[in-house]
Amino acid sequence: MRVKVACVGGGPAGLYLSILLKLRDPSHDITVYERGPEGSTYGWGVTYWRGLLDKLCEHDPVSARVIEESSVRWSEGVAHVRGRTTRRPGDAGYGIGRHRLLEILAERARALDVRLRFEQEITPGNLPAADLVVASDGVNSALRTRHAHHFGTESRAGRNHYIWLGTSKNFEAFTFSFVESGHGWIWCYGYGYGFGPDAGTFVVECAPETWTGLGFDTASEAEALAVLEKIFAGVLDGHSLMGRAGADGKAQWQTFRTLTNRTWYRDNLVLLGDAAHTTHYSIGAGTTLAVEDAAALATALHEHATLPQALAGYQQRRQQELLAVQSAAHYSARWYEDLQRYIHLPPQQMFALLGQRHSPLLPYVPPQLYYRLDRAAGQSQAWRRLKQWIGVRVARTVHARTLASRE
Template identity: 35%
Template sequence: MKIAVIGAGPAGLYFSLLAKKNDPSHDITVYEQNPEGATYGWGVVFSDVGLSFLEEADPEFFREFTANHVRCDYMEIVHRGTHVQVHGNHFSRTSRIEMLKVLQRACERLGVQVHYNRRIEDIDALSRDVDLVVAADGGNSAVRKQYETYFRPHFERRRNKFAWYGTRQRFHPVSLIFRETQHGVFIAHSYQYSEDLSTFLVEVDPVTWAKAGLDKASEQESCEYCAAVFREELGGNTLLSNRSLWFEANIAKNENWFHQNIVLLGDALRTVHFSLGSGTRMAMQDAIALNNGLTAHPTDLMAAFSHFESNRRQASSTFQTAAAKSLDWYEGVAEKLYLEPVDFAVDYMCRTGQVDLEDLRKRDPYLVAAYESRPHVQPEPALQR
C-alpha cells in the first residue's frame, strides 16, 4: 500500500512506524511543513497507565522510547504555599523534541521517508496518487479545513489564557501551583523532563490577565511578569520563552472521521486539553487503532477506517467529557480557594468525576485519612454558586 502521512508529530510518526513494521511492503512517506527539529513547547508527560498501551503495542520500541525518560511516583499540589503530595501517581517525562527524534529515527531505520519543509498544497492530487492519506497535521489541520464539509468539525474555545514556558528550576514531581495575587489567581503546571529543564505552563483567567496588563505586554514582559509571580517556587531561576505567546484552548472534534481515502488522526481528529496530560497519549493510541484496522482489513480501506473509529470514538468522547470537567474546575478555581490545602488537593483529584474518594484511597490512603480526620470548612455565602 502507498501511504502518505501529513504531519511528523507523534500520531503521524507512530502510525508510520507501526504500519511499516506490520507490513514492510508499505511505501510510507511523511510530509512535515516545519523544518526538522522545529517544535514548540517543552516537555511531555505520560502516566504509567498511559504508557502501558505503548508497551503492549510494541515492547521493543517501548524500551527505546522510554530509555531517557525522567520518572516520578507522586505529584504535588501547592495551595497557600503548602505542598500537598499525592502518591500513587506514576509519571514519565521527556522533552518533546527528543520524543520526536526517537520516533523519527525508528521510522527511518525501517525505510519510512520523512520529508521536512514540505507543505502539501494540493491534497486532492496527493489523495489520487496514493492509497491512503493520514491527516495527522495537528489542531489547526489544513486537511480538516479543506474537507470541513465532509468532516464537519466543531470547535469550542475556552476562556482561560495560557503560555508555555520552560525553566531550569527542576520540578521533580508533577506540580500544580496556585498563586493568589492582587489581580487574581495564577496557576502553574510544571514538571521536570530532562536533567536540567522543566516545563512551566502558566494559566490565568482573562479578567486577571487583563488586570495584570498582560493583554498589552510583549512576550518578554509576560515572561518576566510570570517569573515574578512564581518567584518563590522558581528559586531565583528565570522562565525561558520559545514563542511563548498567550493563547486559549480550542477544543476540536469531528462528526466524521474519514472521507474517501483520507482519515484524521491525533489532534486533527480531536483535541484533549493538556490539563489531563493525555493529548500525546490519545494521538499514539489513535495510531495503534488505525494500524490495527489496516491489519484486520488489509484490502478494504473503508472497513479498516470503520474498525479504527469503532475502537476509538467512545474513548475520545470519554476523554473529552473528562477534559471539559477539568477545564470547568480550573476556570472556576477562584471559588475553591477557601478550601484548606488538603481539602483543595482532594477536590482537585476528584474534579473530572473519573476518580472518587475510594479510588483516591487506593492510590494514597494517607492523603484520604488526613482529609477525613479534619472538619471541612464551608464556603462563605458570596463564594457559593
C-alpha cells in the same frame, strides 16, 4: 492489505502510525511529510503515564525502551497554596521533551525504511498520490479545513488563558502553585523535562480578568516573563522562564480549543491525532491519544479487507473509546474555570479535589461533602466505576445531541 500511505504531519501520530504499519507489513510504501525542518518543533515537555508505556512496549518494544530511558519520572504531586505545601502520592508519571520524542520516533521510522520528507508543506492542492492520505497535521489541519463541512468540524474556545513555557528548574515532582494576585488567582503546573532532562516545563493559566488585569494582553514576552518570574518566585527558586515569542514580540498566550469532528474520513483521506480531536491539556493525554489513534488505524488497516471498511472501523472504535477521555477533559477544564469554588478550602482538601477534577459529580456536590464521600469510599472500585459511568453517559448524551443538531 498492502498500501501506499502518505502521512501529512511529522508529529507523534503520523510517525508512530508509520512505524506500526511497517512492523505489520514491511512491504507498505510509507512517506511522512513534515513542513518544518528536522529537529524543529513547538512546545517543551510532554507528559504520559504508565499505561501508555505498557502500550508502547506491546506495540514496539524497541522504541518503547528508548522512550522510557529518555524520560524523567515522578510518583507524587506537590501543591503550593496560600503559602502552604501539600504532597500527595500518585500514579507513575513520565516527562520527555517533545523534540526528543520526535527524534526517537523518526530514527525508528527510518530504520524501518519509512521515507521522511522535511520542509515539504502538503496542501489540498498538492496531495501526493497514495492509497491512503493521513491528515496528522494537527489542530490547524489544512487538509481537514478544506473539507470541514464534510467532517462536521466544530471548535469551542475555553475561557481561561494559558501559556506554555520552559524553565531552567528541574522539577522532581509534578508541581502546582496557586498565587493570589491583585487581579485574581493565577496558577502554574511544572514538571520535569523541558528543553532537556535537567530542565522543566512550566504551564501558566489564569482567568481572562486576571490576564488583562496583570497587563498580559499588551505586554511583550520579556515583560510577561519578568512578571511571571516574580509571581512564582517561591516555586521557581530563582530559576528563569523561557518562552517562544511571536512575530510581534508578544508572549504566546492562548485559549484552549476543543475540536471535534462528526466524521473522521473522506474517500482516502483520514484524520489522526489533533486533526481529529483535542482534549484539554490539563489531563496530559495528547501524546497518549495520538499513539492510540495510530495503533487503532494500523490495526483496522490490517484486519479489514477494504479501505472503506478499515476507516469506518477505525472511526467507530476511536470515537467510542474517546467518550470517557473527553468527559474527563471537559470536567478537568471546568474545575480550573470554577477555581473560586475550591481555592478557599483547606489546602489538603483543595489538593485532593484537584486530583478529582475529572469527576462528573464534583461540580454538582458541595466540595466538602464530596471530599468526605470520596475519603469514605477510599479505593472502592464501585465508586470509581460510578463516576466513570456517569461521565460516559453524559458524554454520549452530549455527542448524540451534537450529531442531531448537525443534521
